[in-house]
Amino acid sequence: MAGAKLEPRAIALRVVKEFKDGMLVNLGSGMPTLCGMFLPTDREVLLHSENGLIGYGTTIENPDEADLTLVNAGIQPVRKRPGMAIVDHAESFSIIRGGHIDISVLGAHVVSEFGDLANNTTPGKLVGSLGGGQDLAFCAKKVIVMMTHVDKNGGPKLVKKCAFRLTAPRCVKLVITDIAVVEIDEHGLTLLEVLPGWTPAEVQELTEPKLRISPNLREMELV
């Protein structure tokens, strides 16, 4: 029987391990912003925010300490950090579109086996939002999706074909969920890591497309 699943903050810890020294990283709204709580201290990673912050600091949890003019794109108050730079929105997206973002971490409603991303309209809603996610999905050097492995009804979020309109086709390269790490390339999905307490077969049951098992399959480690 399958084990427990990771809490969102624990998934964030695993995502942050992908950030290498010197990288410029953008955290999408929703779950990915949690990564901002766990900036690595042993390497310099710069966070980019759509609203024009480059190299901002950790999120502020006490509203009395918040500066109303210093928020990230998820409208979370953040700290200044030495070396931080501020630009306007057009420049901020020149940075994105120009391919200067090393990693974009995005949330998703569903991701297809070839990396198609759908995250622009909450299921059941008439109006959607693209935010800055479409520019990031098309133009970041690497797109990582951070999400739960299944939706609220237990249905798979890694699917053969996206039923929702796409934000961007064939853009996602890595998916980090509450039970597994899955790589995506032109051949489909490869299971790289499974959470302790889970077997590859149990992860496969919650994944619609066929998972290839990496020859280097490992347990998911958070630190």
Added chain:
Amino acid sequence: MINKVVATFDEAVADMKDGATLLLGGFGGPADNAAYLTAAVARLGVKNLTVVGNIGGRGGDSLEQVRQRMAQLLHWPTDAYDVGLLIVRGQVAKGIMAFPAAVGHARSPFEIAVEAGKTQIELVGQGTIAERVRAARAGIAAFYTPTGVGTFVAEGKEVREFDGRAYLLERALKGDFSLIRAHKADRYGNLVYRNSARTFNATMAGASTITVAEVDEVVELGQLDPEMIVTPGVYVQRVVVRPKTPQPWDQPM
């Protein structure tokens, strides 16, 4: 003598007409929107507006809901009037927006208006809105962007390949009024901003026939370091100073 400072918010938007296109500089944070200019447009009562910006609004009753929901993160100002105020008053015919839907299952004033058939939506990503506006300011008619190729935003748009990659043709987007918020101005209209409140404000500046800046303070000419000025006054036609304490939106000012 050049003096772009006007006395009241009402005066700053008095010549706005029905059917105007407004470029709104707010991102959706608590202190990055031209709140009192937005309130003046609500008082003026012009209709059939096209609004260009990021979010679908938190005006009307939803402002108080947002204040309560965000209370554990930050103290949301009581006077953070935004495009939602115009939407709930039926002044908006169309939105060209990147983030019109509220997060999750909440509904923004704009979503409610679209669902009721009162308002049209053109959904465009932030980068494309920003560059369309920047192009208008810079005299560029159109540009090719990779963002959106092969998705719903590409419908009806030219796709062209350059060096093996496909790009969409996007048109410049000029406004009648840019309503922006800045920190300090001088009488030439030179502007500096604060932190992430620069956002779309500095982007929308100069992309409309009339750009109006709502500022915390007007300083003497020469007090803004030329190296630090973000928006040169040539992009700004009017400057108006915010009140020191929150005021109700429906009071002439």
